[in-house]
Amino acid sequence: MPLFKRLLLRLLLIGTATSIWPQTGTIARLPTTTRAEILARARTFAAHTWKCGAANLNASCSKTYKSDWKPGQVITGVPYNWGGFDNPDAFDRKLARGAAAGAHSRNGVLSCTAGIDCSGFVSYCWGIPLTAHLYGTTNLREIGGKPKYNWFTDLKPGDALNKSGSHVVLFTGYNPDGTINICEASGSAARVICHKTTWSRFKGYIPLQYKGLDE
Amino acid sequence: MAQLFGVLLLFLVSSGAALHVQESSLKGDQQLRKIPLTRTLRIPLIRTLDPLGATGPSRPDSAAMAVWPGAMDEPPEGPSGFDVFEDGNLVVTDPLSRRLALYDPQGTFRRSWHLEFASDSVTVTHDGLMLVREANTGQTHVFDQEGKPRSAGAHELPVQPPARILSGKSGTISTSVPMGASIAVRFEEPGSALLSLESLAIDPNRGIFVAMETTAPEGGADAISLRKTVRRYSLAGALLSETSAIPLDYYVLPIDELRVRKGVVYQLMTTRSEVRINEWNTN
Secondary structure (H helix, E strand, O other): OHHHHHHHHHHHHHHHHHHHHOOOOOOOOOOOOOOHHHHHHHHHHHEEEEOHHHHHHHOOOOOOOOOOOOOOEEEEOOOEEEEOOOOOOHHHHHOOOOOOOOOOOOOOHOOOOOOOOOOHHHHHHHHOOOOOOOOOOOOHHHHHEOOOOOOOOOOOOOEEEEEOEEEEEEEEOOOOOEEEEEEEEOOOOOOEEEEEOOOOHHHOOEEEEEOEEEO | OHHHHHHHHHHHHHHHHHHHHHHHHHOOOOOOEEEEEEEEEEOOOOOOOOOOOOOOOOOOOOOOEEEEOOOOOOOOOOOOOOEEEEOOOOEEEEEEOOEEEEEEEOOOEEEEEEEEOOEEEEOOOOOOEEEEEEEEOOOOEEOOOOOOEOHHHHOOOOOOOEEEEEEEEOOEEEEEOOOOEEEEEEOOOOOOOEEEEEEEEEOOOOOOEEEEEEOEEEEEEEOOOOOEEEEEEOOOOOEEEEEOOOOOOOOOOOOEEEEOOEEEEEEEEOOOOEEEEEEOOOO
16 A cells, blocks of 8 residues: 555544544543443442441541441441542452541541542543542533433433532432432432432532443 | 123223322312412521531530531531421421421420431321431431330331323322322423422322422523422312422422421421521411
8 A cells, every 4th residue: 555545544543533532631531431331330339338447437637537437337338528539449448448438528638538529429430530539510511511402301321410519410310200310429428329309409400411421 | 781881881980080080170260379488487596517626516405406518519418307296396307416406386496306326307207206317327217206216116208109290291199099099280381391290298188289390481501490389289189279489599408308287388498597497388
């Protein structure tokens, strides 16, 4: 094949490859994932069972830390940890090393606690590697776009409902009575939970669809 | 053959009557009775938790409940559950202080019960017991009005009669009176659609109370916008009244958003500075 044709072919291949993977300012190429994979990840967080040891009731880096848990308590759901981005395996490893189980913003910014917060949870479910807490509710729009379909009737499992500066949850399905099912890292519940809820709590929220979806 | 036909006809008629009750349409000069917000109880003094822990939780005899304002990417936390006793007294969860607080029908503090856990929801049973949900585990605990734990026994959270959305303009709610009947709900506001239905209460003397969520006719292209009202139907399915729009600007998200007792619709609204109990009297 003549040289210029080989060069042209290479340019075409590079152009095609870069157009498949969406690009953001924070991650060069978004990992692709399916809706089934998103839901499966969410379920691993909500179904993760762990036991709170005595060491996990205290935060070595904070004198005023107060735990949500009791010694020996067995909990289902990865704990809520403000600023945290631990998947279940990372959480278990930190727990075993004596990290405190979960924290809230009223405990301060702590480096010795384990768990996950709302935007870390949605990011991980979308397949973003949790090497660092890259996305919060204020920049989740970089990797999630507003769906073009009807927000009330056509949301799809794996879409998110986001309120910038406040909170984000993962949509998982509809109920016959019109209410919806979500999964979230909840501060008030102190852990990741999946449950039914009404629309009234989502006034002011914006639906987002992950840009790296493989549909 | 004639007998068989008669039996078959009787069966079909009775089945149709038992299974479905049509929403009676308003005729002539009948108008839907609109119920404005009747009263707002303001439970005074919300304390914000000191992040350094210098101030502890509320004292048992304190009317003040605790709220935490949250932070970036963390919503506020505070009173999120409530219910109404038969005598009109109100019980409200105070999760950050690990207690339940009791107020009289005028919103005056009466007493509190200490809990060993944070609670986000409370349901009063027909015999005056309290089913209290532990926020961190979802487990339900039973207490009497002295605050003494009781065995769970046969006490379970009430099951709501199922509802179904059929379209943006109609739905049904099953009822237990008569057996197997359902109420037809119609919603015909131009530019708006029915989103969800929830059965709040079935009162043998006052009827059926249904919470409706609908899209806001004024739009919402930038963010989710909706309206919520409560309708009261007769047991025969006639639409009797509808509340004004339920305020939805929640500071602390409620778990127990709406309750109905003796024809009064109650809403829990925890703000930055107080706990409000909004009331719509449909009697």
